[in-house]
Amino acid sequence: MIKIMLIAGARPNFMKIAPIARAFDSRADDIAYKIVHTGQHYDTNMSDVFFEELGIRKPDYHLGAGGGSHSQQTAKIMVEFEAVCEQDRPDLVMVVGDVNSTLACSVVAKKMHINVAHVEAGLRSFDLNMPEEINRMVTDAVSDLFFVTEEQGMANLKKEGKPEACIHFVGHVMIDNLFYQLSQLEKMNSADLKYNDYKSGHSEYGVVTLHRPSNVDDKTTLIRIFNTLDQISKRLPLIFPIHPRTQKNMEAFGITPPDTITLTPPLSYMAFLNLWKDAKLALTDSGGLQEETTALGIPCLTIRENTERPITITQGTNELVGASEKKIFDAFEKIMAGNWRTGQKPDLWDGRAAERITDILLAHS
Incomplete structure (x- = not known):
């Protein structure tokens, strides 16, 4: 019996550990695991229903790290997680993604001579201005197993x-979760989901997400992006679940979007999935949405200068456009004209990555 701690800090982390937890449940005779929620992102929507939607139990530990600077948050997580490891010493700590919790818990585990497995290992943007790039590099520097x-x-x-x-090379647990949630969505009455009325009221629309500091913290850049979105929305209505950071800066910079851009509060995974899976295109600076749109063949314009997920460009439906009005609008024109590449689903993005991870862990134990 191998004892494993699954670490999650931000909402996307829970999407990634969910298929792993389900795979572990299927091998309960061989694996005992506990879920640690670091509290890096505290969201009141993370209720029992949230975990029921994901098909996993509630976390066994909640570290309550909260906000603060990168250093403050990382330090809080490290102190609290060390106490958890001393109390309930696992054989392996499994971290996912590239958030501060990923780095903090991997470093604590390694210093306590506990093996570390990193899911989503090896991704690189080669941009050290991105906090996530530093987290990825440090985590991989101390990990023992790389998925x-x-x-x-x-x-x-x-x-x-x-x-x-x-x-x-195991495939992608985020895609495992996407396929699982799509199957759950088919069983639901989508009319009950928030903003389903927007979807039913528009024959075509696009979705937008923006949260990266390089896009939303600089007044000139954010105004330029919104000017571009304004032009796009005159031909294709846009729905924009807005990140609190983006909302705050919009207000500070005096940005008022037109009626053709519908702003919403942050949405649950299922409500947002119900929207973007049928969208004409996605405009985003999110890593996860680049991958999910590739898995479903939806055109994606990534408002960044680089990506740690190059397969979404070389094989998928994603294109880097930066914050350039011309690049964004030229790409939009291609999509509207039906000239966008169809792309293909990357190798092993078949919904079985978590099963492969489980088999490998047991082979190593």
Whole structure:
């Protein structure tokens, strides 16, 4: 019996650990696991219903880290997680993604001589201005097992000198979760989901998400992006679940979007999935949405200069457009004209990544 702690800090982390937890449940004779919620993102929507939607139990530990600067938040998580590990010493700590919780818990575990497995290992944007890039690099520097979503991640880890025997190309648990949630959505009455009336009231529409500091903290950049969205929305209505950081800066910068851009509060996973899965396009600076749109073949314009997920460009339906009005609008014109590439689903993005991870963990135990 192997004892594992699954770490999640931000909402996307829970989407990633959900299929792993379900796979572990299917091997309960071999794996005992506990879920640790660091509290990095505290969301009142994370109620019992949230975890029921994901098909997992509530967290066994909640560290209550809360907000603060990167250093403050990381330090809080490290102190609280160390106490959890001392109390209930696992054989393995499994971290996902690239948030502060990922870095903090992997470093604590390694210093306590507990093995670390990193899911989504090897992704690199090569942009050290991104806090997530530092988190990815540090986590991979101390991990013992590397579970990789795309072949470029394999190449990055080998170039960094990681042992090949510890690197495993397994597919993507985020896509496992996407397929699971789509199957759950089919069983639901979508009319009960927030903003389903928006969807039913528009034959075509686009979705927008923006939260990265490089886009939303600079007044000139954010105004330029909204000017571009304004022009797009004259031909294609846009719905924009707005991040609190983006909302705050919009108000500070005096940005008032037109009626053709519908702003909503942050949406639950299922409500947002119900919207974007049938959208004409997505405009985003999110890593996860780049991948999910590729999995479903939906055109995606990524408002960034780089991406740690290159397979979404080389094989998928994603394109980097930065914050350039011309690049965004030229790409939009191609999509509206029906000239966008159809893309293909990347290798092993088949909904079985968590099963592969579980098999490998048991083989290593």
